[in-house]
Amino acid sequence: MTSVLLHDFIIEEHIKNALKEDIGFGDISTDYLIPENKEIKAKLNTREDGILCGIDIFEKVFLILSPQIKIQKMFKDGNEIKKGNTLAILEGSARAILTGERTALNYIQRLSGIATETKKYQEAIGENKARITDTRKTTPGFRMFEKYAVFTGGARLHRFNLCDCTMIKDNHIQFSGSITNAVTEIRKHLSHAHKIEIECDTIEQVKEALSVNADIIMLDNMNCDLMKECVKLINNRAIIEASGNVTLQTVKEIAETGVDVISSSAIVAKAKTLDIALDM
Secondary structure (H helix, E strand, O other), rough: OOOOEHHHHHHHHHHHHHHHHOOOOOOOOHHHHHOOEEEEEEEEOOOOOOOOOOHHHHHHHHHHEEEOOOEEEEOOOEEEEEEOEEEEEEOOOOHHHHHHHHHHHHHHHHHHHHHHHHHHHHHHOOOOEEEEEOOOOOOOOOOHHHHHHEEEEEEOOOOOOOOOEEEHHHHHHHHOOOOHHHHHHHOOOOOOOOOOOEOOOOOOHHHHHHHHOOOOOEOOOOHHHHHHHHHHHHHHEEEEEEOOOOOOHHHHHHHOOOEEEEEEOOOHOOOOOEEEEEOO
């Protein structure tokens, strides 16, 4: 069960830690009330429309608790699901199913919510070339899963961590004295594989970023008219990222300026969990 971006050993380690947190010394409600050999059947149902994400992770929770549990999956990650759909059927140990229920649902509800929100943003862009992308504003310890959900929702992924790409932001520029100084110094230390992205608030900064051959230029919190001017100035000499004040209502107008990518923390930070339930 290796997924794109998430490999078995990563998923299994994370789930085991989540189960340790939730179970503690034992599920005293289930273990005292449910006979050890009792078996049940349960259905995973969705109570609202959305994009499914995390079905394999959901399955893995139960298989860790009881490898004998049989799970029939009707949908896969990335599928559109509708209110009332049965997503999977589980049969096996009642104790394992009841004990793992909350942890398994926490994964699939959260990831499906992010994938659903991401899809809304990408679809709102329409026929424009821009792709929505995420940010590093993620839940500590859960980034790999949230990024997987963003990818499942149809978006591009920004850097995974601070060592993926050089991003020179306003504080770096202020400390260095200028964009030119910052880029000159950072190039002394970079691998050939690293790109340089520069955050620009003004068209003057964009001109300076172009003069030092930045790979990516972020247009930060600019209005659409100024972004159009910057896109024309850059003229495909760098990848253009738009950031700041991105909402479902503004994302299409931003895309129409001609930028390549639009980064938004909202697709993760403001995504609600999808209402998915395990019915016994």
